[in-house]
Amino acid sequence: MSHSKVLDYLNDPSPRTLGRSPIEWLDRLHKPTVVRVAGRDRSRTRAMATLLHGNEPSGLFALHRWLLEQHTPAVNMLFLVGGVYPAKIPPRFSMRQLPEGRDLNRCFKEPFEGEEGAIAEAMLAELHSAKPECLLDVHNTSGTGPSFAVTISNDAAHQALTSLFTDRLIMTDLRLGALMEFSEQEVPTVTIECGGSQDDHAHQLAYEGLVRYVSRPDVLSLEQAEWDINVLRNPIRVELAPEATIEYRLEPTGHADLTLPPDIEHRNFGIVSPDEPLGWIGNKGLSILTAISHNRTENMEQVLIVKEGQIYPAQAIKAFMITTNPVIAKSDCLFYAVKATGEPIF
Incomplete structure (x- = not known):
């Protein structure tokens, strides 16, 4: 299957393509979408996925706001916007997944079955071809609550990425088929849980963290970290x-x-x-x-x-x-x- 059947592509989108609000942008998206933005350093790429769950909009809100500002990032950016179909079901941003569908963030492993499996496989193919130096997956927590990060590795690079957003890191050896398991490809990968989906503080945290992620020359060394990380192991x-x-x-x-x-x-x-x-x-x-x-x-x-x-x-x-x-x-x-x-x- 060609991935262009599964995904749409936007390269260096102009404000006209984006609409005035994230809702207007969502209405213009027809499929899960790959957004590429060229950076000052064209030799490196960082990746970020968001909206893997259609009811977790903070990452999309942050991305829309940042794209409208038309900044040039430090390196090339690859953004993967996953759960466009469930997010579009009225009232928008209320459905985690399609009524008969699977949780997209459990589909990043073989066999890539059904529509969600095809989306996950196509997103992984984009990551493999872009060879990013790191990957973030931005979510909201399923309730209200403080922000935290989740990873399957606990080293300096994963802690440094975490510190762009939050000071709590959960390290787990449990494998569920989540995108953060891309860490096993030797690409530092962190899931960021920004807080509740209705919470303005969570939207702001997603935006501020994204700005740090796209604008710093180095996001993988702990010397640059915003704060000390409190690590919780194997919940x-x-x-x-x-x-x-x-x-x-x-x-x-x-x-x-x-x-x-x-x-x-x-x-x-x-x-x-x-x-x-x-x-x-x-x-x-x-x-x-x-x-x-x-x-x-x-x-x-x-x-x-x-x-x-x-x-x-x-x-x-x-x-x-x-x-x-x-x-x-x-x-x-x-x-x-x-x-x-x-x-x-x-």
């Missing part, structure tokens, strides 16, 4: 069984297998001690939850325990990516967690 991923029910309420109705308080997102990146309840469990107990670590062992007793119908951490934990979106809680995961120290739970 476990807590998933809800597909048939389980979840509600977000101040107290349980007795109908759901799991009830979490509506403000649970405030726990993101805070330490939760073993005497602080996280929510309520139904009659099925903890059997509706699985804890998946990078080495696939499951040991829920080290993560959560139940006392009188309430769930508590089994030890002090730091949890993040907590969502109050029941669809994401069921289709993706409830949250990730490490020990309060940042070390893996198991």
Whole structure:
């Protein structure tokens, strides 16, 4: 399959092509789109993907704003705008993926099946031919919460890229078919989670980080870093069984297998001690939850325990990516967690 059937291309787009607002630009995009901007140093390229999830617009907003300003970047820039189809479904930027489609950020591995697989394969082909010195994948968190970065490698280059945007880095050995696994091609690759999709602060963070990324001669050495990076290693991923029910309420109705308080997102990146309840469990107990670590062992007793119908951490934990979106809680995961120290739970 020729990639031009799957992707559209924009080279050094002028403000006329871009429309006045990101929404106007999105309306003009017909397919997932590759945007190339020539840099002062034509011998090097940096890459950035965004909108892999159609409901995570901060990266697109930042890119549109930067492109309108018509700056020349330090090096050639390759931008990959992924989830154009789900993002266009009204109300715009409300769908993570197409109703019958797959999560694009789980498709960057063989076999490249279906429409999303074809898009992922075409995007990887663009990266292989551009040979970028580094790659960023810019997202929003599934709930409100602070910014952080995720990577499968923890070295100076990955920390330096992280520091363009945030001071929290999660290092994971779990492989899900995400674009950040491109790191295995010896190209430093970092996922940036800018904060909530409705949050102006997240849009601003995406823009300021993008400006640093495109304008600095060197983004891979830690001497240039904005701040010290706090690294959390190998979080476990807590998933809800597909048939389980979840509600977000101040107290349980007795109908759901799991009830979490509506403000649970405030726990993101805070330490939760073993005497602080996280929510309520139904009659099925903890059997509706699985804890998946990078080495696939499951040991829920080290993560959560139940006392009188309430769930508590089994030890002090730091949890993040907590969502109050029941669809994401069921289709993706409830949250990730490490020990309060940042070390893996198991």
